[in-house]
Amino acid sequence: xxxxxxxxxxxxxxxxxxxxxxxxxxxxxxxxxxxxxxxxxxxxxxxxxxxxxxxxxxxxxxxxxxxxxxxxxxxxxxxxxxxxxxxxxxxxxxxxxxxxxxxxxxxxxxxxxxxxxxxxxxxxxxxxxxxxxxxxxxxxxxxxxxxxxxxxxxxxxxxxxxxxxxxxxxxxxxxxxxxxxxxxxxxxxxxxxxxxxxxxxxxxxxxxxxxxxxxxxxxxxxxxxxxxxxxxxxxxxxxxxxxxxxxxxxxxxxxxxxxxxxxxxxxxxxxxxxxxxxxxxxxx
Numbered sequence: 001x002x003x004x005x006x007x008x009x010x011x012x013x014x015x016x017x018x019x020x021x022x023x024x025x026x027x028x029x030x031x032x033x034x035x036x037x038x039x040x041x042x043x044x045x046x047x048x049x050x051x052x053x054x055x056x057x058x059x060x061x062x063x064x065x066x067x068x069x070x071x072x073x074x075x076x077x078x079x080x081x082x083x084x085x086x087x088x089x090x091x092x093x094x095x096x097x098x099x100x101x102x103x104x105x106x107x108x109x110x111x112x113x114x115x116x117x118x119x120x121x122x123x124x125x126x127x128x129x130x131x132x133x134x135x136x137x138x139x140x141x142x143x144x145x146x147x148x149x150x151x152x153x154x155x156x157x158x159x160x161x162x163x164x165x166x167x168x169x170x171x172x173x174x175x176x177x178x179x180x181x182x183x184x185x186x187x188x189x190x191x192x193x194x195x196x197x198x199x200x201x202x203x204x205x206x207x208x209x210x211x212x213x214x215x216x217x218x219x220x221x222x223x224x225x226x227x228x229x230x231x232x233x234x235x236x237x238x239x240x241x242x243x244x245x246x247x248x249x250x251x252x253x254x255x256x257x258x259x260x261x262x263x264x265x266x267x268x269x270x271x272x273x274x275x276x277x278x279x280x281x282x283x284x
Contacts, residue, residue: 004059004062005059006089007056007059007062007086007089007090008056008057008058008059008062009212010085010086010089010212011042011053011056011057011072011076011086012057013210013211013212014076014078014082014212015036015037015039015042015057015076016034016035016036016037017036017211018036018037018076018077019036019037020037020041022077023037023041023045023075023077025037025041039053039054039057040053042072042075042076045074045075046068046071046072046074046075047071048068048071048072056072062090063090063091064090066087069083069086069087069090070083072086073086081180081214081215081216082213082214085179085180085214103125103129103131103244103245103247105123105131105132105244105247106241106244109123109132109241109249110132113132113133113134113137113249114134114135116134116136116251117136117268118136118253118254118264118265118268119134119136119251119252119253120133120134120136120137120139120140120141120144120234120251120252120253121133121134121136121137121249121250121251121252122134122137122144122150122249122250122252123241123247123248123249123250124150124247124248124249124250125245125246125247126181126182126245126246126247126248127149127178127181127182127190127191127194128149128150128151128174128177128178128181129147129148129149129150130143130144130145130146130147130148130149130150131146131247132146133145133146135268135271136264136267136268137252139267139268139270139271139272140224140226140252140267141163141224143157143160149194150174151174151175151177151178151194151198152194152197152198152201152205154167154170154171154174155171155198155201155202155204155205156198156201156202162225163224163225163226164222164223164224164225165223165224165225165231166222166223170222171204171205171208172208172213173215173217175205175208175209175213176208176213176214176215177215177216177217178191178194179209179212179213179214180214180215180216181246181248182246195209217238218237218238219235219236219237219238220235220236221233221234221235221236222234222235222236222252226263226267228267228270228272229263229264229266229267230263232254232260232263232264233254233258233259233260234252234253234254234260234264235252235253235254235255236250236251236252236253237250237251238250238251239251
């Protein structure tokens, strides 16, 4: 039987990122031989035996109690999102079998996003694959097209570094979002393929994935450098779509009256297609 190492890998990665001073431990003389905290230090902080904690990291015990998980979260200084992720890893869903069929976006969702002329809208899968987008989204960013993975494109498409004025921060958040959205199930062939490709093609992707950061993106600001209308500062919202197996709706829009409102309206009127340098047609 294959050992599920995800819980142990998460614990190890977060342990190695903490220093004794971070958790109020005195540092003795001499050089420490391991990065971050020692296993026995985490065990003491969490109130469990060193042997039990070792079994957790090695995947020999993958189902600790909620009380133990909360103690580990406090010991490792996890935030609420990371704590919830820790609990999810210890209570994995049934093995996910990929049917091989493409995810289906509800027809009403397509009608809705197409009715917003001044709001760029993109439907993502839980793997951050683009499933649908409206005309303004595709005029805003040619990567907002069906079939493109929103995380992978950040690392393999050089144009993304130019387009996003905060590319490094966005790249880190996107990898952490992918882990939070997709890693609570075992046997996820699509996730495994994405991680393998990203790790092969980008050393930074591999480094960020191995950090085991998790985020739940809800809203924020994107600063973009658009080739037609210039610099844009857009607000974004992520809205989970209920009953859709993890699909999310991302909305990008300019605040009314802001310096970006005019350029966004100009872009909407232009019907410009960055990829084809022409009119944007409807998707099949």
